[in-house]
Amino acid sequence: MADENTFYRAVPVVVWGTGNMGRASIRAVAAHPGLTLSAVIVNDPAKVGRDAGDIAGLGRSLGVAATDDVDAALGTLDGAGAVAYAASGELRPDDAVVDITRALAGGAVVVTPSVYALYDHRSAPAEMRDPLAKACADGGSALFVSGIDPGWGNDLLPALVSGLASEIEQVRCQEIFDYSTYDAEDSVRYIVGMGQPMDYEPPMVAEGIPSMVWGGQVRLIARALGVEVDELRETVERRALDASVTTALGDFEAGTQGGLRFEVQGIVGGEPRIVIEHVTRISAACATDWPMPPDGGDGAHRVIIEGRPRIEINVEATDEGGNRAAGGNATAANRLVNAITWLRTANPGLYDGLDVPLVPSTYLRTIEEA
Numbered sequence: 001m002a003d004e005n006t007f008y009r010a011v012p013v014v015v016w017g018t019g020n021m022g023r024a025s026i027r028a029v030a031a032h033p034g035l036t037l038s039a040v041i042v043n044d045p046a047k048v049g050r051d052a053g054d055i056a057g058l059g060r061s062l063g064v065a066a067t068d069d070v071d072a073a074l075g076t077l078d079g080a081g082a083v084a085y086a087a088s089g090e091l092r093p094d095d096a097v098v099d100i101t102r103a104l105a106g107g108a109v110v111v112t113p114s115v116y117a118l119y120d121h122r123s124a125p126a127e128m129r130d131p132l133a134k135a136c137a138d139g140g141s142a143l144f145v146s147g148i149d150p151g152w153g154n155d156l157l158p159a160l161v162s163g164l165a166s167e168i169e170q171v172r173c174q175e176i177f178d179y180s181t182y183d184a185e186d187s188v189r190y191i192v193g194m195g196q197p198m199d200y201e202p203p204m205v206a207e208g209i210p211s212m213v214w215g216g217q218v219r220l221i222a223r224a225l226g227v228e229v230d231e232l233r234e235t236v237e238r239r240a241l242d243a244s245v246t247t248a249l250g251d252f253e254a255g256t257q258g259g260l261r262f263e264v265q266g267i268v269g270g271e272p273r274i275v276i277e278h279v280t281r282i283s284a285a286c287a288t289d290w291p292m293p294p295d296g297g298d299g300a301h302r303v304i305i306e307g308r309p310r311i312e313i314n315v316e317a318t319d320e321g322g323n324r325a326a327g328g329n330a331t332a333a334n335r336l337v338n339a340i341t342w343l344r345t346a347n348p349g350l351y352d353g354l355d356v357p358l359v360p361s362t363y364l365r366t367i368e369e370a
Helices: 020-031 070-075 093-105 126-139 156-162 185-191 209-225 324-337 340-344 364-369
Strands: 011-016 035-041 082-085 109-112 142-145 167-178 231-240 245-247 250-252 257-268 271-281 299-308 311-315 349-351
Touching (some): 011 020, 011 070, 020 035, 020 082, 035 070, 070 093, 082 093, 082 340, 093 126, 109 324, 142 340, 156 167, 167 209, 167 324, 209 271, 299 324
Parallel strands (some): 011 035, 109 142, 167 271
Antiparallel strands (some): 167 299, 231 257, 245 250, 257 271, 299 311
């Protein structure tokens, strides 16, 4: 798959899906001097024919009209290029794998956040992993799966920061967010459970689901640290709203769920040494005793190394008019899209967040050359 001219020839990219991650992926491709947007695939008939720049909120035309014709879109890659697969896989993981397999077998590199079980492909079920590995071999292609919470915050960043410590007792990765600004109402209400009665079981934290989604990232951190995870444990805590609130997503009534906090713990030597924690609210007034962003804003990602020295790093990103949820999505999309040129020169196969180096942005080249 290596080509000495790859760096100099723009790689054609298809963005598949135009939700929160898809919009960010279009912007990422448009900003990268080594990539060119060749097609955008949509599912919503109302988006067919719209310019990709309009869909992504760029304020300018990109000259690429969205299509629902998958064959035509993939045909623009001419058996190579890349697909940024941003279609949701939460409720349709099997369909997502079918789509990804098709692109890989056709010769395209695929980057995606959509298949949770593949965050750590080494521990993924063989019935899912092996057909994808075969598609990579058949197509001479590569697959990189990294999460949206964001993936780098649960693999690359904690591994990097651990190298600044001498003694480590625990590595903790936190996502702390007010979901009232998250542009995915159905997910917020029915998957996360905000606004639902307190006897409702949110699918996001049904027994075993947190480990299925985030367990791979715990194992990635363990692999970076050179330890084995003995078992995964889950903790879940929910809080009700004390008062009704109205947000951009609508009304959330007092007494319904207003906060959700859970951990996936990697147990090493009988102790939770690696922890991925989510702290989610629909209002900043709910569960004020839980961790908060350092500036009291809508969200942050935090890595804490308990050890010597104790290290705490907070990352806050904003996009789409100052929205921190959109900022987090954008960082995850950029991590994936910026890896495409590296993956086009890599050997065929499956890659994870520790395999793929953090590729620095080359955007300043476009300013210098303008």
